[in-house]
Amino acid sequence: MTIRVIAIDDHHLILKALTDLLKGYPDIELVATSNQGSQLLKLVRDNKPDVAIVDLGMTADTFDPISTVKTLHEQHPNVKVLILTGYDDGLWVRELVKAGASGYMLKSDDFSLSIPQAIRALYMGGKFFSPAVADKIVDNDLDKLTPRELSVLNLLSQGLSTDTIAKNLGVSEKRVRNVLVIICDKLAVDRVEGVSPRVAAINKGRELGLIPKE
Template identity: 35%
Template sequence: MSIRVVAIDDHSVFREGLRLVLDQYEDIELVGEAGNGREGIEVVAREKPDVVIMDVNMPGLNGIEASRKLLSADSDVKILILSAYSNRRFVTELFRAGVRGYILKESAGEEVIRAIIAVAGGDSYICPKIANVIIKDYAEGGGIDLGKTAIDSLTIKERELLQLLAEGISTKEVAVLLSVSIKTVDARRRSIMTKLGISSMAKLTKFAIREGITSLEF
């Protein structure tokens, strides 16, 4: 039986490239694609794939929050991160959330295949550059302990809202996207700003970029 894969990445050209790589292997089938985390969660719920290939930097809902959501609904979902970035925060947060593998977009097609097969078979997979990040972190005595930072004080729902606000989405649109009232959005925003001790939208945006919640690209 072939391995069924869903790819979640906001760059369609990258998804095309991935499809080209996967098409060469009979045992792997790309059964669904999505351009952001929110769509991705729907596709995963519908297709129930063996492996979810997830990008990290995505507009709307980033890969870290999308992974958390998928894993809180079903801790057996096998997520393989495929990102251009290898910063320590991403790596630690994602493994903490429960993803099974992490490779970089610069990886050759063969490595992507190896990673998918490993993760589908219940193993973990990291590429050498991600191993460097983890080993360095461990050697420095961090032992995968990021320490509590301001962002940890936010709930999953607050982080989700923070991304949308930091992408300039209006309160009205956010309310529609999250299926809550405008009043709820306002209350949640005030709660975020109080917890972080931030009083302006501009500072909130910079905070979200520093934490990798949103990106300069969108």
Template identity: 30%
Template sequence: MKQDTWQVAVLDDHPLISKAIQYRLSQEADLALAGSFSQRQQLMAFLRSNSVDVLVLDYLLGEDELDGLQMVKQLRVQYPQLKILVSSSVEKPAIVKLLLKAGVHGFVGKSQDQEVLIKALYEVCRNKHFLSAEMLLEMDKFEENDREMHDYLLPRELGDDIALLLRELSPRELEVIRCYLDGLSVTQIAGKYARSRKTISGQKQTALRKLGLRSDLELFKYKEHFSGLAVHL
């Protein structure tokens, strides 16, 4: 007997990406676009009265939206039967590991060809998990190198999620963030370590990006997690 058409919803605040996914799904007889949304509230309202098999979820939405990890956790509580496939330009193994731990069924980087997304959708619809060969390799490397950051962190004093992401940061990035949270400005940190303001600013922004944070306000929410850092430059 032929499988019924799988219903796919998309939450992505980039209209061109949503349109591209919609066009590609129209070419698949077994996949149908149930709805495409740019805001979390729109999706949640839709899910209350419509059946969806798989959600393609962008990890980074607008500034006023929940981050991808919190969104996944909320969806897993409210809609435990919903399968979630995360699509993101943030292709970091630490973040993928956190997402898998939170209950997603797959991850596709936005650098991947759209055919990879279609393949992932079929795998997830069939109750399988999907990671690209490239991401599996990156995650293997991440696991191998995971011990290196233990020289700089006190894992028992950190929350599991932020501790895992902190291991993506270099020692210099960690120190810049620690100093910033201690109240030093970018200019003061540059003077302290005899580096240019541009270098310090760049390291700070790179650290924020690796942590999946969009603003200083979000960074300060995690201030307590940095108090146990022992960094040696």
């Protein structure tokens, strides 16, 4: 039986590399791709894949990977999610696994070997993690951002207003502002004259590898 796969990534070269690679595996079919994270749930509904390959850094899209993966897992529990990204921060790994991801691969891995192995492992009900992130699944650090705080920081970094973020997350704008204060406190964001808390939090988040760099 052929394993049906979809892929979401905002880099055309990554999608092309996946397309070219998977053509060589008769048991795996890449049935649909998109460069917009917001299309993930629609692609799943329309194409009924077995495995969804998902990138994190959708720079031109209002995409919250944690909440989207959680929603996908709740609505389509049989679809296995494989994260493919350049970010190896332990917080992302842990929260995405909690949200329902079954695999987490780095783009620095050897595609030609790892991607087919990962797809087959997930299809068979297993897990697949890059060696560089496998030891980061267990969280021993209590001073970390919650999934909601990480989502807010990620959306802030995409240039969204607090009002838009509030609507996306289904909370009040005041709640988003309060979360920003908490983020600044947890990340020990330095107060710099002339730099807003929002910008300072984004810069700190990028410095720590919690959100994609520009």
